[in-house]
């Protein structure tokens with residue numbers, strides 16, 4: 001039996017797609033997502049042969065991105081699984097490839113020609129979905145609320161949607177790109193207060209970090225300024241690359257622009273995990289660069 | 302000055318300067334032939350794309366509207382040799398808001414792909430691409446990383462993805 005054939009009715013079971021950043025640079029996201037998923041009855045199947053999604057190749061040659069995505073889609077198909085991705089850029093690249101290869105038979109044939117050398121074949125069946133979308137749409141508020149044991153009441157969290165979780169809207173058809181709500185709603189389930197702030201829809205700048213660090217960090221800075229101004233206690237987000245820009249690189253932004261932010265950056269799954277009663281270590285809080293000390297003290301985690 | 306006037310003035314600043322002798326009239330077609338490039342001729346220079354662009358906000362060298370104009374005018378060499386071409390972070394903000402439903406980031410990416418095919422991929426992106434096609438990941442996962450993962454309660458991952466190199470070899 002293949003790994004993802006449902007054993008029981010209504011069981012949510014996905015091949016977990018980690019991508020490049022999470023397994024080495026954002027293990028806090030992985031740890032917390034696995035914990036939260038397990039508590040909510042989502043089963044993650046690990047496919048150790050998954051590679052990069054292919055997105056980093058797009059500036060050089062979009063066809064290479066497609067090919068690399070297709071290999072991952074084929075591996076998932078072979079295991080009988082749909083894919084749940086934690087990274088928004090992976091979700092975007094894989095969704096785009098899945099869509100394109102589903103629609104365009106000639107493109108699928110071309111890709112399969114190349115995949116044949118690896119003994120793989122993709123027939124166009126794999127569905128790709130972001131972890132936060134699984135929580136919002138498939139698990140749902142009621143089931144999440146049932147697992148909340150601690151309120152994050154009094155903590156103000158600035159939701160950062162990032163780009164590829166929602167856009168392009170034509171590809172996803174989910175939430176509202178100009179006035180999104182799902183992340184606000186998921187954060188609110190923890191008892192924390194989702195905070196509105198200027199430039200909420202802005203990109204983190206991560207896409208050009210390798211090209212021009214100065215410009216990339218200027219983009220990052222804008223949001224740190226407005227989140228600080230809105231007096232949020234933390235940024236809450238759903239993509240490891242956004243995490244790298246706001247958390248890992250926050251010190252760099254501070255020294256480059258001679259500013260002080262000290263804004264903790266938590267993954268949605270870390271916020272949910274705290275409210276579900278998991279401890280700081282279980283949620284990988286040690287990996288967070290800007291230590292969320294006050295939040296952890298308030299919650300007693 | 303009204304807000305409208307000032308944005309007009311900004312749009313005029315945004316107009317590329319060019320020498321008629323340097324124009325490559327086939328360039329727009331070349332870009333339009335790439336996936337997502339097909340609607341480029343619909344652009345009427347309204348500037349909506351610039352207004353929401355997070356890069357244009359912090360970097361005056363960059364403007365998606367100007368890039369589109371340059372491609373339509375046939376400023377092939379200027380576009381392909383520019384450094385600002387690589388500054389689009391593919392956030393899709395402009396594409397969501399363009400009244401002409403032009404797939405701006407796809408167009409910019411098409412130009413990047415053409416530049417890359419001519420050997421103009423920026424050095425850092427070359428490194429990224431070499432790593433991804435050779436080891437299958439941006440960062441190598443070594444035994445050491447796997448040990449750390451296991452200690453943290455995470456499953457081990459494949460350290461070598463040899464078939465990726467076979468697949469991506471051109």
Ligand code: SF4
Nearest residue numbers: 344346347348350399
């Ligand atoms: S928003 Fe669309 S129509 Fe307006 S200038 Fe930009 S690409 Fe052209």
Ligand code: SF4
Nearest residue numbers: 354389390392393395
């Ligand atoms: S996709 Fe590129 S051009 Fe468009 S708004 Fe984003 S950074 Fe600017």
